[in-house]
Structure formats: C-alpha cells, structure tokens
Amino acid sequence: MPRFHCFEPDLCPDALEVALGEEESHHLMRVLRAKEGDSVGVLNGSGLVLEGSLFFPDHRRAFVRVTDAREFDRPNLSLHLAVGMPKGKAVDTIVRQATELGITGLSFLNAERSEVSAKTLYSKEKLEKWKRVAREACKQSENPFLPEVEIAGNLSEWLAGWNKPGRHWVAHPTRSNVTETLPGLASRQDSLWMLIGPEGGLTDKELEKARNVGFDPVSLGSTVLRVETACVGITSLARQYSAILS
Template sequence: MVSRFFCPEPLPESGEIPLPEPVSHHALRVLRLPDDAPLVLFDGTGREVAARLVVRGKRAFAELGAWSEPVRESPLELVLVQALASADKMDWVMQKAVELGASRIVPVRAARSVLRLSGERAAKRVAHWRQVAVAACEQCGRNRVPEIGDIVDLAVHLSAGRDAVEFVILDPHAGEPLTSLGAPQRARHLLIGPEGGFDELELAACRAAGARALRMGPRVLRTETAGLAVLASMQALWGDL
C-alpha cells in the first residue's frame, strides 16, 4: 500500500516541498521508506496529491504529482457525542468512528464517567485524540479530518445544539427500533453514555432536549461498542456502505 500522510498546511499545486518534521520522521525513521518511494499527501481540503519521496541526508522532501478529489466522505452528517470512558476505550472509539465516517466527535463529561479530565490534562488528551483522528484518516483514505471537540459537560452540548440538530439516544427498552428513524435531514447527534450509562438526571436532560430514544436490539451494548454500532448501522441504512 502507498503510504498516506496528512500535511496540516495548505499544499501547493506542484513542485517540491519539504515534508513537515513529524511526517518526515514517520516516513524515514518509522516506516523507513526509501528514496523515490510513492506517497499520497493530503491537507484536509478534500483533495489528495500523488507524490514521490526525495531523501537528502536526514531531510525528506516530496515531489508533487497529479491531484485528485476522490469521494470518501459520508453523505450523512453524523456527530458522535461520546461520554468520557477509560483512556484505551476512548482511543479505540476515536479511531473507529473516523473510519466509519463520523463528521465530528464530541467528548462529554458524564456523572458516571470513569475518566476525569480537566485543565491541562484535558487539553493534552484532546490533542492526543486529534492525532489519533489524523492517523485514522491516513489509514482509511479520508481526506478531511473530522473535528474532535474540546471536552464539555453533557448539558452544555445539549443546550448548544437544541434548535439546529437531531439528538438520538440508545435505550434497549425503547419502543422504537433504529430502523424507524429514517434518513437524517440535518446533523444527527448520537448520545452515548459512559461505562455505567447516563444517570437519571442526564437522561431527563436528553429527553428535554428532544432526544429520541431508540433500541439497537435487546442487548445492552458497552460504551465502546454502542456508538460504533449505530454509526455502522446508519451508514448501511442511509449512508455510503
């Protein structure tokens, strides 16, 4: 497979460019790519460019070739609102949600969240998750890196989007199955609780914000499974799968 790399600064249309230091390090020191190895670069605008690696000593450059704009984004605007879970579970959710086409991921604090983050620790973890999202895009072929939001309280997120989006929450005891929902006509936010689930006050807040409770079968799904299962199901029903 041809190695793909995200370059955060806008790429020129042609010519030779120095690769950003993190990309250069990954290409030369981690992947040990040889001179003239084929590459694909993207800068988040939706396009990608074929390139060739140019190695000069310890520096890596890329000779840009033909641009293309393959369609790899989902036609659905699906936002995963994931309550904080343990660190390894959050990394897994971030990676797989990007692969499954989530347009945005919002980490939220919940009463039963095992992971507690604030201040500098929260900022560092969000920066880490954003790098996880970049790596997932490089692997899966997406040319737009979905936004990973700052950590906010669930109530803050619910109040900010109440009039412009559609909220969905899973409940194994709900009367309606997911298939009764229909294709989204606007941004659809999938509210996923932590390991212990949302508490009663949080569930009441979700209902007050207009969240529609739906079931994904009779079994209770783990927090790291639930959001991914919904994303995959919605893509299969109405998206690009």
C-alpha cells in the same frame, strides 16, 4: 494506490512538490524505512489528497514530487458523536474507529456516570493526543476528512444550550431499534447527532434532558454493549444507510 500516506494540513492543489513536516519525515524515513521513488498520498484533512513519489534531497527531510491531485466532496450526511467520557483507553479506540468510519465530529462529555478525573477531562495534552490518533486513523483508512475532536464539558450544560439542527438520537436499550429509525434519514436534514452514555449509560435525568431538546431514544439491540461497540455500531449503520440513499 499509494504505498504510504501522510498528513499535512497546508496543501495547495496546484503544488508540484510538497515538503513534509519533521514528524512525518522521520516516520517515513526512520520508522517505515520508505525509499526514494516510493508512492505516497498526502492528505490535508479537508478533502484534498496529493499523490506522488518520495525523494530525500538531504536525508533529513522527505519531499513528495506530485503527480496527481484529487479533491473529494464531503458525504451528504454529516455524523457527530457525543459520548459520555469513558475510562481508560476507550477514548483512543472510539476516536480511531469513528474516524475510520467517516465521523464528522466527536464531542466528549462529563456525564454523571463518567469515571474520569477533572485533570483528564480538561487536559490539553489528552486532547492533542486524541487529535493525533484521528490524524493517524485518517492516514490508515485513507479518509480524506479529519473529524473535529473536542472535550465539550458537562453533559447537562451541553444539553441546556442545545441548538443544533438536524436529526438527534440518544442510545437507550429499551427504546425503538435504530434500524426502525434509519428510514427517517431520507427525509431529514443533512446532519445527525448521536449521543452515547459512558459505562453504565446515561441516568434517567440525563435521558429526560436529552429528550426534552429533541433527541429520539434508539436501541442497538437487546444486549449490553461497551461504549466503544455502541459508537461503532451506530456510526456504521447511519453511514451505510446514508450511502445507500445518496
């Protein structure tokens, strides 16, 4: 098992050597204090992992001498989280933990009860930060697939243009328990979309719009959950159940 993991999007499965980028090289050599000969796995985020040993020809750039290449198949069920934009650092937590659990895509939306500014909602810097969090989570968890992370705009407009295939859930504390809905994944399509509201939940109007375009209300139990907890709970249940079926 590799001691360290790196992320490089442009990998060739037949490569004998990989030159790591400046950021990854600095992190390995200066922060982690990696040494020549240490084992490393290099992920491209699309299912390819190259493993090998480190060497530093000029002490400024890290290289990997490749000894093995592995290509992973994507899970049978692709999981997508759509979340009413929460405040504070909750987005970082959701991105990190959902990536560790193997989420396929993350969409953050401006819901009626979202307490964030337009500057945050449409900030390229914030989006790049969250994508970086996803890359780091892939490395930490050895997840070979990098999720797509996007800021998808206004929730009502997003629902108005809804045309995604698959199964669709919307979190609702007074509806059927999600464990009662899981068996339906066995006979449904290969994609599951899960809609979670911000702090305070979705409004009745938003819930009605979601139901009108095919979202089934589901509950994670009788207690009130933080947004981050709800995202982790629903993703974990769906992923584990789909793994049992496959």
